[in-house]
Amino acid sequence: MKRFSFYITISFIFLLMGCQVKPKKLSVEVFETSVNGNKLKRITEFSSGNGVVSIHLFPDHQFQTITGFGGSFTESSAYLLNRVSKKNRELILDAYFGANGARYSLTRTHIGSCDFSLGSYSYAPVIGDLELEHFSIDEDRKDLIPMIRDAMTHSEEGFKIIASPWTAPPWMKDNIDWRGGKLLTAYYDCWALYFSKYINAYKKEGIDIWGLTVENEPLGNSGNWESMNYSPEEMADFVKNHLGPKLKADGHHVKVLAYDQNRGDEMEKWAKVIYKDESSSKYFDGFAIHWYASTFDWFPKSLNLTHDLAPHKYLIQTEACIDAQVPHWKEDKWYWSEEATDWGWNWAPEDQKKLHPKYVPVYRYARDIIGCMNNWVDGWVDWNMVLDRQGGPNWFKNWCIAPVIVDPVKDEVYFTPLYYTMAHFSKFIRPGAVRIGFENTDPSLMATTALNPDGSIAIVILNMNLKSKNLKLSIADRSVEVPISAQAIQTIVIAP
Numbered sequence: 001m002k003r004f005s006f007y008i009t010i011s012f013i014f015l016l017m018g019c020q021v022k023p024k025k026l027s028v029e030v031f032e033t034s035v036n037g038n039k040l041k042r043i044t045e046f047s048s049g050n051g052v053v054s055i056h057l058f059p060d061h062q063f064q065t066i067t068g069f070g071g072s073f074t075e076s077s078a079y080l081l082n083r084v085s086k087k088n089r090e091l092i093l094d095a096y097f098g099a100n101g102a103r104y105s106l107t108r109t110h111i112g113s114c115d116f117s118l119g120s121y122s123y124a125p126v127i128g129d130l131e132l133e134h135f136s137i138d139e140d141r142k143d144l145i146p147m148i149r150d151a152m153t154h155s156e157e158g159f160k161i162i163a164s165p166w167t168a169p170p171w172m173k174d175n176i177d178w179r180g181g182k183l184l185t186a187y188y189d190c191w192a193l194y195f196s197k198y199i200n201a202y203k204k205e206g207i208d209i210w211g212l213t214v215e216n217e218p219l220g221n222s223g224n225w226e227s228m229n230y231s232p233e234e235m236a237d238f239v240k241n242h243l244g245p246k247l248k249a250d251g252h253h254v255k256v257l258a259y260d261q262n263r264g265d266e267m268e269k270w271a272k273v274i275y276k277d278e279s280s281s282k283y284f285d286g287f288a289i290h291w292y293a294s295t296f297d298w299f300p301k302s303l304n305l306t307h308d309l310a311p312h313k314y315l316i317q318t319e320a321c322i323d324a325q326v327p328h329w330k331e332d333k334w335y336w337s338e339e340a341t342d343w344g345w346n347w348a349p350e351d352q353k354k355l356h357p358k359y360v361p362v363y364r365y366a367r368d369i370i371g372c373m374n375n376w377v378d379g380w381v382d383w384n385m386v387l388d389r390q391g392g393p394n395w396f397k398n399w400c401i402a403p404v405i406v407d408p409v410k411d412e413v414y415f416t417p418l419y420y421t422m423a424h425f426s427k428f429i430r431p432g433a434v435r436i437g438f439e440n441t442d443p444s445l446m447a448t449t450a451l452n453p454d455g456s457i458a459i460v461i462l463n464m465n466l467k468s469k470n471l472k473l474s475i476a477d478r479s480v481e482v483p484i485s486a487q488a489i490q491t492i493v494i495a496p
Contacts, residue, residue, distance in 0.1 A: 026473060026480040027495040031428070033362075033420040034488030035336045040420045040427075043482075043490075052470045052481075053442040055459070057494075059451050059475065061437030064307075066450060067316060067379035068106030068160060069369075069426035071096065071403070073151070076116040076393050077386040078143035083408035089150075092404055092413060096385060097154040102423035104159055105431045106379045107151075108318050109144065111165040111198055113178075114216070115225035115396045116384055120178045122169040123198065130190050137201045145205050152207075157431075160210035162288070162318060162381070163198065164260060166217075166226035173228065180223040182230070188238055192246040199252050211255035213288045213318060214239060219261050225396045232273035235259075236280045244283030255285040260318060262293035263302050271306040286314025289377075291368055294355035295342050298371035307376035315376050320368065321383035322361055322401040327416075329389050329405065335361045335417040336487060361401070365421045366446070366462045366489045373435060373448040382422060424491045428458040445469065445484075455496030463488050 030043040081089045095101040112122045126134040137145075152158070167173070168183050168191050175181030183191055199209050218230035230238070239256060247254060258274045259267060267289060275281045287306050293299065307315055324341055328334035337360060344356025369380050384402040391399030403419035406412065433450040436457070440447055446462040463469055463484045471482045473492065484490045 024478040026475065026478045028473070028480050028482065029493045029495075030482055030490060031424070031493075032485060032488050032490045033417060033424065034485040035333075036485055036488075037332075038485065038488070039415075039417070040423055051442070052472055053440070053445060054472050054474070055441070055447060055461075056439045057449055057457065057459070057473065057475045058437040058439075059457065062451070063435040063437070064315075064376050064378045066373075066429055066431060066433040066435065067314060068104075068431045069380050069422065069429065070102075070104030070106045070159060071108075071382040071385040071422070072319070073107060073109040073144060073148050073161075074114065074116040074384050075110070075118055075140075075144050077384050077402070078147035079118060079393060080386050080388055080406050080408055081147055082143050084406055084413070085411050088406070088411060088413050090154075092386060092406075093147075093151050093154045095404070095415065095419070097151045097159065099156050101154075102419070102426045103157070103430075104151075104155070104426050105157065106160050106162070106316075106381055108162045108164060108381045109148070110216070111163050111195075112167065112169075113139075113226055114166040115398045116392075116394050116400075118393060119395050120226060122167075123201075124169045124194060127171040130187075132190065132193055132197055135194070135197045135201070137198070137205075141205075145202075145207065148207055149205070160431075161207065162211040162213060162255075162257070162316070163202075163209050164213040164216045164288075164318065165195075165228075166215075167228040168194070178226050180220060180227055180229060182234070183228060183238070188242040189246070192238075192242040195243060196246055196250045196252060199247075199254060200250075209254055211257055211285070211314075213257045213260040214243065215260060216319075217261045217290070218259070219266065225398065232259075232270040236274055236276075239283045240280040255314065256283060257286050257288040257314060257316060257318070258284045260288040260290070262290050263299040264293045265302070267299070267302045268305050271302075271309050275306075275309040281310065284310075284313070286310070286316060288316050288318040291317065291320045292342065295340075295344070295357060295359045295364055296367065297355055298368055298375065300371070300375040303372065303375040303377060314378060316379035316381065317368075317372055317377055318379075318381050319383050320365070320380075322364070322418075323398070325391065325401055326399055327387065327389060327391050327401045327405050329407075330414045332417055340364070360464075362417050362421050362489065363462070363464055365418055366424070366460075369425055370446045370448045370460065370462060373450075380425070382418075421489055424460055424489050428452075428491045428493055429460070430454075433458070442469065457494040459492045459494070461490045461492070463490070 032038045172187040173181040387402035405414045429450045432453040
């Protein structure tokens with residue numbers, strides 16, 4: 001009887017000890033960019049913040065597969081890289097594509113000229129050349145192709161390229177102009193051949209084109225620079241009866257993306273036409289979108305509607321930039337201040353001005369990427385990778401800001417806070433990652449989470465508050481506490 005009581009006592013003690021076992025701690029690495037000067041800094045010493053925010057992750061609750069993040073190869077950027085020293089050229093390319101840099105995985109370039117070219121040009125300058133016997137990409141060999149090739153040497157895992165035309169050669173259009181107008185139906189087959197020849201020409205240069213958009217901004221840009229207009233019905237017809245069959249006949253396995261303009265009501269109209277029936281939608285692999293309809297709204301309704309119409313197709317943000325500003329040279333605080341404006345600040349109709357307030361550049365990038373990811377967008381591509389202090393070169397003088405700004409005369413380079421903002425996503429959320437579910441108890445913090453192919457989990461968190469916060473991350477019975485600074489973007493990587 002005594003021995004039995006002894007066993008009961010010992011068992012009860014062990015039971016109590018088991019109840020007091022602490023939850024397993026998550027192994028994490030923390031990287032932060034903040035108004036206080038951190039630039040993708042690895043945080044190893046944690047100080048207390050204000051309040052405790054619980055973020056619980058659900059790795060089994062999975063959404064879209066991530067295609068990638070990155071920026072665009074433009075003639076303007078490539079031209080500038082050829083004007084800085086070899087040392088700075090290598091510095092910039094390694095910062096974007098190297099293993100220790102942002103590791104860009106999804107990029108874009110233009111087919112023929114765009115506003116961020118040195119001038120207007122096409123690959124088919126000979127009027128009436130229906131067989132495109134004089135097709136030539138020689139213009140791209142000066143700057144653009146060398147930049148792409150050099151980027152490839154810096155990238156260990158490689159990157160995808162989406163190519164977009166701003167316009168067909170003027171002689172194929174009803175207004176015989178670089179700007180505006182429509183492609184004449186008589187040249188539909190010729191224009192489809194143009195795409196095929198472009199893919200082949202780039203492949204001969206050692207560059208594979210992963211995807212195409214049919215037309216950059218088919219709704220037009222008020223005739224300011226290279227453009228060509230389509231209705232959704234016209235684009236569906238061109239792809240269904242001309243481009244799609246031509247690409248298939250020539251053995252090109254590229255992705256074809258529709259639309260390539262702003263999110264919102266117009267996007268919904270296009271999605272309903274493009275995905276109306278299988279006969280046309282089968283030639284489209286997804287939608288390409290831009291962010292210029294608002295400085296703070298990512299239009300979740302239009303994103304979700306487009307996704308629901310074609311759940312297994314791509315939804316890729318192909319262009320974004322801060323425009324209408326002359327870049328602030330080496331002035332980090334400007335990128336953290338509410339001073340930037342976009343076209344709508346001056347020109348939007350009264351009923352839309354609310355969509356275009358002044359904004360904080362870092363917040364605009366981070367908010368938009370997080371908002372897009374949380375509403376089915378699988379890829380997000382910035383515009384120019386490199387611009388000069390004026391915001392060009394740009395033949396239309398349509399000055400914009402790039403994450404990296406250079407002064408080619410003085411051979412100086414400025415990595416703006418936008419570069420580090422992009423890297424919080426591109427460096428740590430890799431192609432093939434899957435967005436996963438989470439619960440966040442603080443609505444003032446924005447967050448998105450992804451399970452990487454290697455089993456790690458990346459959580460990107462934006463704190464726009466003027467005070468720091470304490471975060472408690474948890475997965476099942478494992479947790480960890482991490483602070484985030486005031487006005488900061490942070491990536492937390494949980495080890496597999």
